[in-house]
Amino acid sequence: MTEHPDAPRSRRERPAKPALSRNGIVATAVALVRSEGLQRVTMRRLAQELDTGPASLYVYVRNTAELHAAVLDDLLGSVDLTPVTTPGDWQDRLIRILGSYGDVLFEHPGLAQSALVARPSGERYLDLVEAVLALLAEGGVPGDRAAWALDLLLQFATATAAEHAPRAGAGSDESDRAEEWDALAAVLRGTAADTHPHVAALGADLLAGSGEERLDWGFRVLLNGVLHTPR
Amino acid sequence: MTEHPDAPRSRRERPAKPALSRNGIVATAVALVRSEGLQRVTMRRLAQELDTGPASLYVYVRNTAELHAAVLDDLLGSVDLTPVTTPGDWQDRLIRILGSYGDVLFEHPGLAQSALVARPSGERYLDLVEAVLALLAEGGVPGDRAAWALDLLLQFATATAAEHAPRAGAGSDESDRAEEWDALAAVLRGTAADTHPHVAALGADLLAGSGEERLDWGFRVLLNGVLHTPR
């Protein structure tokens, strides 16, 4: 109303520093996570991006854990929930949704790690929960089991993604991971058959299979298990 | 042989600074984890305890992740593996072993978090793996399934323990966790039945049950699932 067309001409230099707000902070954090990865999204770095000091963020965000939860909830917006209403086997559709959830986390394993410790509870997360419960109900899973099955399924997907998080500290990556895998394979090969017969017998089979195959099998194990295990 | 009885009398002040070694470093780290918790066992703090600078540790330990893995493997020595050779139902015995593994991790959730990212591969871990595989074999689980079931079972126990890890940063504790739980309960109560009918229908049931009950049920779900899910 009484707003000047080009109002406060004070000290504004280029892109105009927008006022801080929780949404703005989270949105900037999401953009930063997308472009540079979670490791770089520290309170200090985020503050710098917003052209302020880190202390200012604490007016809108309780701590780093809460920030991560908010970022994750935002990213969860890209989970494909359409299989809820698609025709076909309910287990396959449920696994497709969980797989989509897993995909999001696989791109940000550090967030998966956070999610394990501080479960998100935002809008998008709630939508995901609703979708999973809807399909479990469609499959005839009793309510009391569905409640716990939900956690089992999401925890499995989350933990599997978290396994790929970079270890803190010095930048490692593919090479480190491969090295680790080789080391583990060597340990297994070197395991004496007389002290660890079962390990020796299975040998390389213990490491067989792609992550995707294992994930899919794990989901089916959980679903079959839920169907066969009353409380 | 040619050792002087009270040899190098040089600069030694009281408890005699022992020479550094990988074992000594890990043993000190374990003691420190036991007495002060993982959060306090940083490279710097550990070096201080050993009366040297942090750089010296890197002669014996590649990085923090490796140190954590070594500490965990040591602590795994207190996992009770006796149920392997005890009479009784194999599933119950297996769950007892997994429960004992879980107990160790529950005391050090931060280590559980590390274990998720950098799987241990030490002696004690191998003993645990052997025990789990032995019982799966006793239960008639085919080898190819047992190999993957092993990971599923250990990952579930590990992830469940990791959930209790303290969020990095400012010291939180019981009160923070209770607050979080209340917040989640409030979100569930406030969930509209028309947008999220299944969430609303289950309501507080979603949070029902103690951690122990859920853990036990989870193990049984996994075992039943494994028995019913070929690869």
Add this chain to the structure above:
DNA sequence: ACCTGAACACCGTTCAAGT
């Protein structure tokens, strides 16, 4: 009332230089 500079109390890791 709202915001934040500056400080507090730390980190992991590396590497040039010492013994």
Add this chain to the structure above:
DNA sequence: ACCTGAACACCGTTCAAGT
């Protein structure tokens, strides 16, 4: 050859003081 002081490049969080 082995070890390490000192530096590099950071952290999260708080709070007294400013506007």
